[in-house]
Amino acid sequence: MINKKRYLNNIGVQVVIAMIVGTIVGALMGETAAVFAPLGAIFISLIKMLVIPLVAVALISGAAGLGNSQSAGKVGVVTLGYFALTSALAVALALVMGEVFKPGVNIDIAGIESMFSAEYASQGELPTFWATVIGMIPTNIFQSLNEANILQILVFCLFFGIALSKQAKEKRDPIISGVNTIVDAMVWMINKVMIIAPLGVFGLMAEAVGTFGFGALMVVFKLFVVYVAAILIFGFVAYPLMVQIFTKTSAKEFLSVMKKPQAVALSTASSMATLPVTMDAVEHDLKVRNSTASFVLPLGATINMSGNAIYYGLVAIFFAQLFNIDLSMGAYVAIILTSTLGAVGQAGVPGPSFLVVAVLIAAGIPIEGLPLLFALDRVFDMIRTALNITGDAACAVIVDALIEEEDAQALDLAEQNS
DSSP states (O other): OHHHHHHHTOHHHHHHHHHHHHHHHHHHHGGGGGGGHHHHHHHHHHHHHHHHHHHHHHHHHHHHHHHTSTTHHHHHHHHHHHHHHHHHHHHHHHHHHHHHHOTTTTOOGGGTGGGOOOTTGGGOOOOOHHHHHHHTSOSOHHHHHHTTOHHHHHHHHHHHHHHHHTSOHHHHHHHHHHHHHHHHHHHHHHHHHGGGHHHHHHHHHHHHHHHHTTGGGGTTHHHHHHHHHHHHHIIIIIHHHHHHHHSSSOHHHHHHHTHHHHHHHHHHOOHHHHHHHHHHIIIIISOOOHHHHHHHHHHHHHHOOHHHHHHHHHHHHHHHHHTTOOOOHHHHHHHHHHHHHHHHHSOSSOSOOTHHHHHHHHTTOOOTTTHHHHTTHHHHHHHHHHHHHHHHHHHHHHHHHHHHHHHHHHHHHHHHHO
16 A cells, blocks of 8 residues: 555656546547646746756756766767767668558548648758858857757857866866756756646646547558657667666666656657756666766757657658659668758757658658648657657766776776876
8 A cells, every 4th residue: 555655656657647637638628628738838837947047057067077087078979979870770760660561652642632731842941061050159148048049058058067177176166066056956946846747747638639639640540650669669679778788777777767757758748848857867766977967968858859860751751652752772861861960950849840841852752741740740749759858868878887987997997007
């Protein structure tokens, strides 16, 4: 009885129950379930109120903590390499599953042509390399904070954190200690907000299911099934396997800890909104050092979007099959490259993903059918966000294990020399 009570008091369990109840209420009430929308809006607003300041101070703390270590450069390279590689593998998996299960074959176009639109053609341009680089550099960091421009905040805070670490010890230690105190205070605030998480999650799920329902799913049902299968393979096989191989943490333990962040990610459809919960789970349950988690996780919530990469790849295959287009090897390469770059450029916030337009244009695939997917974008978004934050956590665990191993080797070498 005591264990049952303790289990029900677990916030992760409460969030899952709230998701299930919200889904049922939304399905039963239909569009009138929008009456519960304010519950979700209040929860999301509270999270958004805290997440930008938390990202800023966490990045400064993480960069300052890593700045003086010999592993700092390697951590950055491994983290970015991991993000790029897993995104490319994710879209490759999507292409293989799309070709094997053919979600776009045998769909009657005549019955759905009324939903087609050409208005999204102008939204398919990816910025050039130099435009992206220049756009990442803030000319006014306070404006960047005000506009929640995550990439600009990321660049400034990493730079500032490294600069702090290079100052004289007596100067930097009080500042870094103060920054870490702010991080602790922000986490305390987040924990208090999470008390109302079940209510917020209930409101979000009830509104989403009630508004969109499951009827719209029928047109793209096979695509949805293949998409979920790809997400499950990457989230419950690929990432846990990486953790099992490269760290001392077991795949089973990793998946068990990730239940709560995944539940929050499913309900909020936002990597950024889930970030505080992910950080708490990774630091306290997976025992990743604060300096590593504070560097890897905010960075991952900004640019690590393997779930988006799977979505882009599968949608490209879906529409190629829908319009009977034979893709060349060049088209496949274009899909992989554009999907990987597009995933990096996708902000960690909920909403329709128009970067898929760039992927389709790059491969020469018509974009008129995109409105078929927009009604369900929230559902797709919820699922891919859960995978995105799982990838962030896996990276943090792997990177921390790498640093720990290097530190141990350095200590052994120092003892031998002495």
